[in-house]
Amino acid sequence: MDGNTVLELYRKMWVVRAFEQGLEREFKKGNVPGMLHTGLGQEAVQAAIANSLRKTDAFFPDHRAHGLLVLAGTPGEKIMAELFGKATGVCSGKGGSLHSADPSVGNFGDNAVEGSMMATALGVGLAYKMQKRDDLAAVIVGDGTAGRGEWHESLNLAATWKLPVLYCCVNNGYAISTAVGDSHATAELYEFACAYKMQSVQVDGNDVVEAARVTAEAVDWIRQGKGPFFIEYKTWRWQGIFSGEFRPAEEIRYWKEEHEPMKLARDYMVKNHIADDAVLEQIKAEVEAQVETWITFALESPPPDLSKATANVYVGWEVETR
Amino acid sequence: MKRMSFVQALNDALDIMMAEDERVFLLGEDIGHMGGDFGVTRGLFTKYGGERVRDTPLSEAAIIGTAVGAAMVGMRPVPEIMFADFLGTCYDQIVNNAAKMHYMFDGQFKAPIVIRTAAGGGFGGGPHHSQSVEGWFMNVPGLVIVGPSTPQDAKGMLIACIENDNPVLFLEHKALYRVRGDVDEGKFSVPLRKAHIAREGTDVTIVASMKMTHEALAAAEELAAENISVEVVDLRTLRPWDTQTVLESVAKTGRAIVANEAPKMGGLGSDVSATIAEECFSHLKAPVKRVCGLDTPIPFSVPLEKVILPNKDDIKKAVQDTLAH
Numbered sequence: 001m002d003g004n005t006v007l008e009l010y011r012k013m014w015v016v017r018a019f020e021q022g023l024e025r026e027f028k029k030g031n032v033p034g035m036l037h038t039g040l041g042q043e044a045v046q047a048a049i050a051n052s053l054r055k056t057d058a059f060f061p062d063h064r065a066h067g068l069l070v071l072a073g074t075p076g077e078k079i080m081a082e083l084f085g086k087a088t089g090v091c092s093g094k095g096g097s098l099h100s101a102d103p104s105v106g107n108f109g110d111n112a113v114e115g116s117m118m119a120t121a122l123g124v125g126l127a128y129k130m131q132k133r134d135d136l137a138a139v140i141v142g143d144g145t146a147g148r149g150e151w152h153e154s155l156n157l158a159a160t161w162k163l164p165v166l167y168c169c170v171n172n173g174y175a176i177s178t179a180v181g182d183s184h185a186t187a188e189l190y191e192f193a194c195a196y197k198m199q200s201v202q203v204d205g206n207d208v209v210e211a212a213r214v215t216a217e218a219v220d221w222i223r224q225g226k227g228p229f230f231i232e233y234k235t236w237r238w239q240g241i242f243s244g245e246f247r248p249a250e251e252i253r254y255w256k257e258e259h260e261p262m263k264l265a266r267d268y269m270v271k272n273h274i275a276d277d278a279v280l281e282q283i284k285a286e287v288e289a290q291v292e293t294w295i296t297f298a299l300e301s302p303p304p305d306l307s308k309a310t311a312n313v314y315v316g317w318e319v320e321t322r
Numbered sequence: 323m324k325r326m327s328f329v330q331a332l333n334d335a336l337d338i339m340m341a342e343d344e345r346v347f348l349l350g351e352d353i354g355h356m357g358g359d360f361g362v363t364r365g366l367f368t369k370y371g372g373e374r375v376r377d378t379p380l381s382e383a384a385i386i387g388t389a390v391g392a393a394m395v396g397m398r399p400v401p402e403i404m405f406a407d408f409l410g411t412c413y414d415q416i417v418n419n420a421a422k423m424h425y426m427f428d429g430q431f432k433a434p435i436v437i438r439t440a441a442g443g444g445f446g447g448g449p450h451h452s453q454s455v456e457g458w459f460m461n462v463p464g465l466v467i468v469g470p471s472t473p474q475d476a477k478g479m480l481i482a483c484i485e486n487d488n489p490v491l492f493l494e495h496k497a498l499y500r501v502r503g504d505v506d507e508g509k510f511s512v513p514l515r516k517a518h519i520a521r522e523g524t525d526v527t528i529v530a531s532m533k534m535t536h537e538a539l540a541a542a543e544e545l546a547a548e549n550i551s552v553e554v555v556d557l558r559t560l561r562p563w564d565t566q567t568v569l570e571s572v573a574k575t576g577r578a579i580v581a582n583e584a585p586k587m588g589g590l591g592s593d594v595s596a597t598i599a600e601e602c603f604s605h606l607k608a609p610v611k612r613v614c615g616l617d618t619p620i621p622f623s624v625p626l627e628k629v630i631l632p633n634k635d636d637i638k639k640a641v642q643d644t645l646a647h
Contacts, residue, residue, distance in 0.1 A: 058395070090430075091426065091427050091428040091430065092428040094425065094426055094427075094428045095426045095427055095428070099426045099427065101427040101430055101431065102430070103430050103431065108394065108431070109423075109426075109427055109431070111418070111419060112418075113414055113418050113419075116383075116387065116414055116415060116418065116419055117387075117419075118387070119383050119384045119386070119387020119388060119390075119391070119415060120387045120388075120390050120391040120394070120415075120419060121387075121391060122384060122387060122388040122391055123387060123388040123389060123390055123391020123392035123393070123394070123395075123397075123399070124391040124392065124394060124395055125391070126388055126391070126392055127391065127392040127395045127396065127397045128395065130347070130373065130392075130397070131395075131396075137391070149383055149411075150383050150384065150387065153379075153381035153383055153384035153387075154384060154387070156379065156381070156384075157378070157379070157381060157384050157388070160379075308428070311428070311429070312424050312425050312428055312429040313424070313425050313463050313464050314424070314464060314466075314488050314562075315424055315432050315434075315486075315487035315488050316487060316488075317488075317515075317562070319463070319562075
């Protein structure tokens with residue numbers, strides 16, 4: 001992979017990291033309502049996906065993909081403001097963290113019922129095929145989704161109908177507190193896709209170079225009209241559970257220190273003389289400063305106009321207001 | 323004008339819309355070369371091909387999810403769920419996805435799908451092939467529920483639904499599939515959210531829909547012999563229903579019966595009767611009365627099923643009781 005691409009991936013990863021760290025800080029201060037799922041630790045996966053999609057593709061982000069929403073092209077302040085529930089958010093504050101859609105960049109919004117959008121993605125893929133477009137529908141799901149009926153219905157139909165659907169399975173090891181292998185017939189989730197005769201691969205989701213290479217190949221495969229593709233990205237989330245950390249100390253050390261995505265990318269670039277520490281520090285500082293402007297924008301934005309509470313329930317019909 | 327069955331009227335509507343608009347496509351179980359369990363899509367597979375009349379596996383959540391996704395990018399899908407009882411398997415797709423999308427994304431997406439499904443009992447279909455499910459969906463903002471009672475309305479409303487930008491649950495009562503009636507030829511639409519006065523009268527209003535409209539009309543005919551003048555309001559759109567037509571009728575007659583095949587508790591009948599009581603209290607000469615299914619599942623044995631489901635005689639008795647109040 002050429003140096004500039006790797007450097008760009010590294011910048012993308014920092015967008016994810018800085019966005020989530022800033023968001024987490026503001027959440028702890030009480031400025032972000034609701035619940036928070038962060039993508040910390042999963043930066044390489046999001047950078048890899050963003051690297052291969054184009055704006056005319058559709059993508060369905062998962063709970064931890066705030067950074068990806070920005071990488072897709074939506075101004076960062078509009079995503080941040082949505083997460084703060086503000087009028088200036090992409091959905092006027094009505095969607096929040098789990099429903100921040102922006103069709104102008106192909107962001108079809110997350111669905112908080114894990115796995116349900118795997119069925120929705122089928123429809124986008126089918127329509128694109130019927131409309132003779134060479135765009136695809138990417139659906140990003142966590143490992144916990146593998147237990148849902150829609151997971152299996154979707155894989156079966158995408159394979160049967162040869163639909164242009166890219167499955168990005170972000171396997172971070174746990175569905176909240178339950179280890180993948182404790183609740184599924186296999187912990188290697190790409191094996192499910194194999195059973196549905198779908199092209200599938202497992203990749204180190206913390207190695208951004210490898211993850212980006214595999215994602216680009218999968219996208220190429222789909223664009224050639226060969227049908228769906230399933231990628232399982234093995235990664236690990238930093239966030240514990242609501243009550244705190246539950247995973248063994250050695251496991252935490254491995255993923256947060258030894259096999260940490262930023263470190264792996266940095267090591268790769270230094271080793272291959274793509275960039276030195278000073279350049280990389282510069283990227284980090286630039287992105288962090290930019291994220292602070294998004295947070296300031298969100299904090300200073302007004303709440304939605306109260307008429308929004310009853311707007312857009314039906315297309316073209318009003319509902320009763322208070 | 324042409325005489326045709328409810329099934330033929332639906333088929334005609336689909337044919338007209340598919341010929342006119344290539345964004346319209348159908349998907350569901352056995353709807354292709356078989357033409358659907360009840361024959362509603364018969365002939366369309368041959369005419370439009372397997373791409374647009376798409377047979378699916380028994381994956382109801384994927385059927386609705388596929389329809390929603392395609393609708394998000396400009397298509398006009400008409401999915402079929404073979405029996406309304408199976409809607410439980412795709413409830414989430416309808417309630418959390420189709421019905422909420424326009425709201426939660428603040429107008430950036432819409433989900434114009436028309437879910438056709440065979441509902442209702444009375445033929446020994448048993449607990450999982452007989453239910454009236456409108457109550458399951460009454461509490462879902464953003465969803466439209468339609469239930470026609472005549473072939474003319476079946477055709478005109480199906481066309482209106484396909485052209486509407488909202489997600490629609492289109493209930494086809496199985497007992498009505500073979501009912502014949504005069505139907506306008508060519509393309510026309512019957513407006514949504516507009517009830518129809520199926521029979522004019524002055525003494526009592528019966529609010530009904532689908533098969534219950536026919537039961538109410540039969541009751542009204544018999545009551546006319548007793549010099550009782552009954553007005554029958556056929557709701558046609560069940561959510562959001564036409565409060566204006568219902569309230570005007572009740573204001574005129576002063577008495578109201580609400581007939582609904584589904585169990586009484588928490589259903590459409592409850593909503594209509596509560597609204598009449600709230601909005602029309604000063605006009606009422608007697609309490610609103612509901613004639614609904616009993617609060618049980620539907621049994622297989624036909625004599626038992628007859629105990630559960632309301633009919634003409636139950637409606638007649640309710641009218642007489644109301645007048646005697």
